[in-house]
Amino acid sequence: MPDLSDVAAVAGVSKATASRALNGSGLVAAETAVRVVAAAARLGYVPNRAARELARGRTGIIAIVVPTLDNAFFTPIVAGAQARAEEAGLQLTVAVHALGSTGAAERLARQVDGFLLVAPRDSDTLVAATGSTKPSVLVDREIDGMTSVVADTATAFGTLTSRLAAEGHDRVVYVGGPAGSWQDRQRTAAVRDAADRAGAQLTVLGPLPATFAAGVEVTPAVLETGATAVVPYATSIGLGLLLALRSRGVEVPRDLVVSTEPAVIEALGIEHTPAVDVDGEELGRTAMDLLVQLLDGQDEAGRQVRLPVPVRG
């Protein structure tokens, strides 16, 4: 395995210069830099991560903490963050719900440069505590003083509800998401507000996990309300609902309107069913961008970004 000394020797310079040349510090003469880079390429030199970490005092690793992997909503976020991390020369390690477990977050904090906290369901104080150990960016949750990026689904859910009401649905059900979910609280408030404003009657069900099975299971409760439109917290719930409704012979969207993922609605040939469309990858990318800026000291903690969410259909 070639070594920095090997590269330096081949290029005819010292380790110090070789290091500077390869990291683009700009303090090396242009032609020297070229020579070093060429030598590195020829030898197939790959820097030793551990040595670099030790010398720099930084790990180059970012932890992305998600509450669960069950929810398909999180995977595009991870993918988006991953893509940006790679561009920035950072590694991403996925941790599932480390905040609650005793000491896990503290231990993790020593091994990473920063956190991406995705939709944590813990208390504000606990989240803030974790966030203060290392530069952190919140995703899909806002807490004063912490940098965050959220999909503005609350507004979208409000719009959706207003539109349904305008189309004549005067009894609406909102099927809520996981307990402790900040987004669920925002959406519930927005839906309630829109329903009140339009004079529609609203029933709120939940909390329940954002899974297909939960959607299937909640169906009887939904039908009991006598509502003609359903707004589910997540796509997965909506799909379970849809399948269970069809299985019971309820025609969608004639008898009941369910809003869910546009792609599936289209594939099923359902028309006139409005739905919200969240771009998870964009969320992940933005979060990582914000974190990189924090790490570089280009930005102070506390910035709050809201990505607009279109309502389609």
Next chain:
Amino acid sequence: MPDLSDVAAVAGVSKATASRALNGSGLVAAETAVRVVAAAARLGYVPNRAARELARGRTGIIAIVVPTLDNAFFTPIVAGAQARAEEAGLQLTVAVHALGSTGAAERLARQVDGFLLVAPRDSDTLVAATGSTKPSVLVDREIDGMTSVVADTATAFGTLTSRLAAEGHDRVVYVGGPAGSWQDRQRTAAVRDAADRAGAQLTVLGPLPATFAAGVEVTPAVLETGATAVVPYATSIGLGLLLALRSRGVEVPRDLVVSTEPAVIEALGIEHTPAVDVDGEELGRTAMDLLVQLLDGQDEAGRQVRLPVPVRG
């Protein structure tokens, strides 16, 4: 931040002894060890990962390479592997489909101690090449000479097909999985074999991605075959199929039998629909166990484990 020297100083021993005591090498006097451990605890000492890696020449990181995160089947595998990794004091980093992309696998290889290659869809030679850079365990694929663990779904799919045929279904459709999938090849062969043996007519559709949307989209083709039973490659495909069939007024399982995830079948109140039940977490755990044994030199590469897969319903 307390240092190993600090711990040593407090315990009244040298760095060397402190190191040995904390790593349980057994070469330290019992009482000395106790003293060191106590000192470390009191100071809140946490070893510096980078320094340890550099000195040991090992990273303590395992990469789990999955072809995509779209497929819900992979998340329990990751979760299972993660759990075992934690127990073994290893970190797990998730990489999406790094094998194909140029040089990505080589770069990754330098930063990890081993690979968990989950259902890779590349050629045998490419997979073997990656596997030879570091100790590796294949999941849901077998290649001669490489350690692997697979869910024996081929047998389960065969059993399933036989059972369907025995129940009177003489026209069966197998809806195949992703292109290049080893499991898909195994299952196709097993299903074909069982169908032939039972004298049933078999149509094979695919390849297609293991997604809900794909299940919805393939439905017309399934109905065209005139079959009375469908065996889908994955649960997600089965669910899409189920929803689309119900949407078209096809009664399941009266008019058509679809085999998919037991939990959902139960929730929908469908009876008499056999299905295979893969334990992804177990797969992940076993894979990590095998890898740990490889790393410890307790085992030679090449061992092949097959986990039995029950057919339920």
Next chain:
DNA sequence: AGGTCCGATGGAACCGGTTCCATCGAACGA
């Protein structure tokens, strides 16, 4: 009682980079 062997421990080299500080030469100004 003297020599040998072994267990416990300390000193120091080493892993492979980064970066501070010193040095050197050339260009520039007086």
Next chain:
DNA sequence: TCGTTCGATGGAACCGGTTCCATCGGACCT
């Protein structure tokens, strides 16, 4: 023309552990 300054480079310390090798003292053997 000589001194000053600045850019480029090299030497060496350092990051924080691990581990080889040497040392030391006590128990055991003859």
